[in-house]
Amino acid sequence: MKLNRKDILGLKDLSVEEINLILDTADSFRDIATRKRKKVPTLQGNTVVNLFYEKSTRTRTSFEIAAKRLSADTVNFVAAESSVGKGETFIDTVKNIEAMHPDVIVVRHSSAGAPHMLAKMIKPGVINAGDGAHEHPSQALLDMSMIRDEKGGFAGLEVAIIGDIAHSRVARSNIYGLTRMGAKVRVSGPATMIPPGIERLGVTVAPTIEEALRGVDVIMMLRIQLERQARPLFSSTREYSRFFGLNEQRVRLARPDAFIMHPGPINRGVEIDSAVADSERSRILNQVTNGVAVRMALLYLVTGGGN
């Protein structure tokens, strides 16, 4: 099977078959990381451009390693965040990059929808590496890859996503992907961070974190950055950790075999207690290794690869 699309813009429009194909392909790439020679010639002669309009060392590095392990040439662009007032639009910039004939453009942008706009206007494949608070498909796919690994599948699985749902692209992509695959998703967080109509995405909104956690198989905590919020959505980190943070007592509400995920980097003592973050149930570090395999799969599939 091959992926019948040139772009990966989000989980919203991926089918069950496509998600399975990506996860299976990622599995097959995963063992490369444990080899001594970590390189395969699959994408030799291909050029992957990383176009980052927002600082993100972790995601960019992960895509860069993924491209290099597939033997693709990589070019990194770090651009200014706004095109307003430059006399050149975002599209102009990308058209210039297109003249280099890249095969894939990996784009991270602070504006929701920027990769979608791009994909419509250029020939090379576009992989969304995070657009505003909208989608972050590679992150959600690696979360899903880990969940599938540990739980054997998604059907009937109960997943709680806790935190700033309104401003989280990780939450949106996971909601789309997990519900599509048959998992049941609950979200919870401060009322100021739950966007209107979120239930229409097929999730339930739990009024308290305790209710969200009761009996779940997977706990997904979102990073909270109160100091970076432009608008006053919450009073203090102390209030946050007391009413919405994950501590040992609250973890006990979940199923005994439940595990905890976090897209990282974590804020110890804010959304998650240190002891919980370092506990056996935590899967925060493991997610980095899976990230490279999932991104290899995406690069491979959008350039026409298949199994």
Place this chain on the structure above:
Amino acid sequence: MKTIIAGGRVIDAAQKLDGPHDVVISGKVIEKITAPGRGRGGSKEKFRLIDAKDCVVSPGLIDMHVHLREPGYEGKETIYTGSQAAVAGGFTSIVCMANTNPVNDNQAVTGYILGRAKEALCNVYPVGATTIGLADQNMADLGELKAAGVVAYSDDGCCVMNAEMQRRIFEMAGQYDMPVLVHAEDANLAADGAMHEGFTSTELALTGIPAAAEEVMVARDILLARLAGSRLHIQHVSTAGAVELIRWAKKRKIRVTCEVTPHHFTLIDEDVGDYSTTCKVSPPLRSAADRTALQKAMADGVIDAIATDHAPHGILLKQIEFDQAANGMIGLETALGLTLLLVRTKKLSLHRALEMLTVKPAEILRLNAGSLAPGRPADVCVFNPDHTFVYNEEVIRSKSKNSPFVGWELPGKVYFTLVDGRVVYTGS
């Protein structure tokens, strides 16, 4: 030489006239309206005949809310190009907002605009700012602006957040017997919002602007206008709640009027679809329920007028990321067609539609326009409600092309637009 517009259906809401008539124009004014075929009377003098067979003959349309971008942003639109778009859309009078550069907050800028307007194809009436620089700090010289020729006051695009300042503006505008046109939107509730707050904004992860951002300001300004006893006009009403507040105020004889834009009664938040920046406007496109409420209020009279909020922008501010793109769409050449779509779907009578585009805005701003009564300026729009046209980029006369209606087939092809008795537009 006289002109006779013959063979058409004359609809003049101001005179409650609707039927086959000839319209006789003498010089710059309407001479008389006669029975069909009688326009010439017994006279032997030469006249020019305009054949209005199968057409509606209406007073020239009035748009009480446009942005002409001159002075300051002539790359987007000028007073002249804006007037070209206006007459192509059947408009003979347009009212331009103060957010130019420099802002029209003093008599010199008003004088400049009126000077440039002499070359325009239609009547251009400027609106003066209520606060200097639209900055909500110091009140503009409202009396001097009136003396210089503005027809109303407005900080459109911005909202006067200081309620005490707004009270004083209403008091002075009341003393000068001028209306205040208000862009009712709480700046804090709407801060960095990119679209209507609802399920679609959640799906697209765009910062939402709740309906309440508009409604709290409509409520505040109704109460302040009552306090001052002056005339308030709410611009581009977009929510069901705002309509209810205005209905409440009208019942209590508070002096409030309002307008709706064709895009708000035609489109909804879902039309933003895949981040379509042409649908980014302020106030934002609202929900389907809001649109229904607007259409009902147009029919029952709570909404007085239709106005376009014609807002030209070039690609540097529109073909960019949605959250960074500018607000606004052009509207002068699609307003009549979109209004007639409501008539076609029986949501509005043709009579009421034309009333909202002619006599109502004229009454609100006290313009000598909007009627074909003898002695009035011969501003006329002749259109065929059954003939359609495809609105594409080649036909757009505005200097900017930012419209989501490009590609739409619209009814109401305009055949003749006359200003002061002169044919300024001929449709083919």
